[in-house]
Amino acid sequence: MTKPKNKPRKKKSQKKKVNKSKVRSGLRVYLFNRYTFIGIILFTLFFASYLFYLNIKITDKMSGRIWSLPSHVYARPLELYQGKHLTVKQLKLELKQLDYSRVSNRPTKAGQYRILNESHFEIISRNFTFWDGEQKSQGIRLSIYKNKLATLHKLYSDETIPLFRLEPVKIAGIYPATQQERQLIKLDEVPDDLVLALLAVEDRRFYQHWGIDPRSIIRAMLANIMAGGTVQGGSTLTQQLVKNLFLSPERTLSRKINEALMAVLLEINYDKSVILETYINEVYLGQNGAQQIHGFELASQYYFARPLIKLRRDQMALLVGLVKGPSWYAPRRHKQRAIERRNQVLKLMLERGALTQAQLNKYVALDLGLANKPRFSSNRYPALIDLVKRQLNSDYDEDDLRSSGLKVFTSLDPFIQSQAEASVKRVIKRLESTNPNAENLQTSLIVASSQQGEIQAMVSDRQPNFSGFNRSLDAVRQIGSLIKPAIFLTALQQPQKYTLASVLDDTPLHIKTSKDVMWSPQNYDKKFSGNVLLHQALENSRNVPTVRLGLELGLSDISDTLQNLGVTRNIPTYPSMTLGAFNLSPFDVANMYQTFAANGFNVPLKVIREVLNKDGKPLKRYPLKSDKAIDEKAIFLVNHSLHRVTQIGTAKSLANNLSHSVAGKTGTTDDLRDSWFAGFSDDQLAVVWIGRDDNASTGLTGSSGALRLWTDFFQHLDKTGDLHGFSLQAPAGINNVWIDGESGGLSEKNCLGAVELPFIQGSEPTEKAACKSAGIIEQIKRFFN
Amino acid sequence: MQVSRNHRTDKTFFQLGLFYKIAALLVLLFWLGGCSQTRLGEVDSSNNVLPVVDSHNLPDVIKTLIKQSDEQYLNQNLAGSLATLERAVRINPRHGEVWSRMAQVYLKLGNSEQAKQHAKRSNSVLKNNAQLKAFNDRIIATGSVESIH
Secondary structure (H helix, E strand, O other), rough: HHHHHHHHHHHHHHHHHHHHHHHHHHHHHHHHHHHHHHHHHHHHHHHHHHHHHHHHHHHHHHOOOOOOEEEEOOOOOOOOOOOEEEEEEEEEHHHHHHEEEEOOOOOOOOEEEEEEEOOOOEEEEEEEEEEOOEEOOEEEEEEEOEEEEEEEEEEOOEEOOEEOOOOOOOOEOOOOOOHHHHHHHHHHHHHEEEHHHHHHHHOOOOOOOOOHHHHHHHHHHHHHHHHHHOOOOOHHHHHHHHHHHHHHOOOOOHHHHHHHHHHHHHHHOHHHHHHHHHHHOOOOEEEEOOOHHHHHHHHHHHHHHHHHOOHEEEEEEEEHEEEEEEEOOOOOOOHHHHHHHHHHHHHHHHOOOOOOOOHHHHHOOOOOOOOOOOOOOOOHHHHHHHHHHHHHHHOOOOOHHHEEEEEEEEEHHHHHHHHHHHHHHHHHOOOOHHHOOOOOOOEEEEEEEEEOOOOEEOOOOOOOOOOOHHHHHOOOEEHHHHHHHHHHHHHHOOOOOOOOOEEEEOOOOEEEEOOOOOHHHHHOOOOOOOEEEEHHHHOOOOOOHHHHHHHHHHHHHHHHHHHHOOOOOOOOOOHHHHHHOOOOOOHHHHHHHHHHHHHOEEEEOOOOOEOOOOOOOOOEEOOOEEEOOHHHHHHHHHHHHHHHHHOOOOOOOOHHOOOOEEEEEEEEOOOOOOOOEEEEEOOOEEEEEEEEOOOOOOOOOOOOOOOHHHHHHHHHHHHOEEEEEEOOOOOOOOOEEEEEEEOOOOOOOOOOEEEEEEEOOOOOOOOOOOEEOOOOHHHHHHHOO | HHHHHHHHOOOOOOOOHHHHHHHHHHHHHHHHHHHOOOOOOOOEHHHOOOOOOOHHHHHHHHHHHHHHHHHHHHOOHHHHHHHHHHHHHHHHOOEEEEEEEEHHHHHHHHOHHHHHHHHHHHHHOOOOOOOHHHHHHHHHOOOHHHHHH
């Protein structure tokens, strides 16, 4: 009985146990299912969110600006027309800088030229988009005779051309932080053969897969296992693009997963043609110094100096081959490797039916056909490019400058710049070797067009290519006697009180500058000449009469004149400012003297002419603007004296060293710390500063230092015919009168010491000076003068 | 002849024969075409194109640029017109005709201050060109477009 009793109990307990375990396992299943379900839900949510995030990342980039395109800076275009001063050397340099190829037969392609009889040029220009529109490639022929362009015709035609503009030399790039350089190309402009070769080599099933290609992955895995290492990649073009555009180069599993996911998303969002075009513009194909060469179009220019569309198939094959390893196969360094790689690609092209066997045989026998390494990326004019950036910064932020692909057209003249650089190197070296106290000299040389105020050249270091402290803009130094024309101009603007014949007092002067401080200015020769005429004081740079005149005029009036002349810095109004004891940069001085050079029209110096956007559409122009700052008659009187400075004054050496007349002024500061010369012709203005960075003495005056450099530079302009003299044309209302050189009274041509000076009508002296007849020698001298 | 002429004068344009209609239209077209052309030495008062009195004294390169500038001016491309004149100034800044044209473009742009300055620059380099000087003087005195009609 017990058994039966027990049995059911047992059964009961067993049942209970079974039930419990069933419950437990059911619970477990339930909980498992539930957690799994929740887990799956959460995972799906997370995965979906992550995909969503990746998708946004892709579409954001692809719909916006995919790449940071560097801005490019161009020199002035060379204008060719009959009568232009042009030497064979100058034109050759221009064509060399434009990377034109010199050929011995007739030029047939854009970017080629030949020279016949050393003075006849046949040139085929390239297409170029200027600010005012596109200029198509054109053939021209020209001849140069006696440093002038004698004839200009269409190539192989008798039709004359009045004017032709060569495309400008690219002088620098303003690069994004990545230093990436590229030229964009549209897919329909890409040769079919290149696309075929690219797909044959990199992704045969590009048009079949969805971003990732399992077949390629398996094939690559097998190949790698067989080879015992990585010999083949299974990445599709889409994956490569994703890796380059969105991911870091690290080789991790998570990056690989992201790459695959993003590749699929990219394919879902975008058409194959968009992906292919983006790849063609993105792919890295070489290195030029610090700049990375991206995209096939730029690579074509970089390796072959011609657009992609003009390449032969073997050249396309080389570019495609470079995708695998631009450094390993670098054609200029590893020619044999590059040839082998190119030939591999050519064989694949044969397999795909893009070549016949005969063509393959022909191509594999060819040399690589590389062009000379272009110079387009280096920044050869650091000081000028610094000025370009500063002037652009007022209109564009730094990020836009570095990434928007702007085309910036400047007024830099590469030929004048090269002359300026050569003069700086030569003269600084010579000054240091011939002057025992001159060492560690530094310098600035600025050249601008006199009438338009356009910077043509700028050197800011004795080593012109050195990129560092921009002395032309930032070396703010005392200007010494360069102030004097401004003081005399202030006086001559009052013709009823002052003329070039006004008598100034050149006797000792003592000025109480503060409670117990006396200032006694000295002349450079430490002598006093009693009385001097105003024009003599300027021509011979007499300090004491200048200070006296300045105080008489009023320091604030002089400060006003400086501002009218284009000086924008604050000028202190203490007595020693009349001797230039205040600081300006060479650029400030150039602005000031430009107003003299342009006969009273103040044209703020500029270097940028125009800016185009990346598509070649005009963005901004910086037009020529001028303000009539100063009365032209008063300016003429000062310029007359500045001309005499270069004939009989402190810069009289110029009279013998140049074949054309010029005008200018020397400047020297205390202890010979700064040596200045600012001078101009009708067409060119140049300012030279020589000093030391530690502000120690240079041992040089304006005449023995800066003037030498200025002269050397202008002599080169003179030789090449680029120098037009200073014409000193009197405006209406100016009368020339003979006056006595000592008293300033009226005199006559034949009188001893008489000098002919210009006067603003009505301001001529009325009192007659005694006339002592000039000797026969003096009269002969005057006759020849 | 007498009859037919009287007969014709009584008709309106729409009643004229096809030959006369075409002839009249051609005359009209030539006249309009003449108005829209700009040649050196001519004044197109409706568009304020400056007369170049001594164009024969200008070098070909300057004439070419002035002509190009005029075309841009007529197409209302004033910035382009100014840029082309600046090219001429760079080649030779001593032609008052170019500076004066720049003054004119500035007037059209509504920048009377720069128009005056460029007229002054023109005067500062002009040689024996009383007509152009008078034109510049008018711009300097009034600084307005209306004054030169």
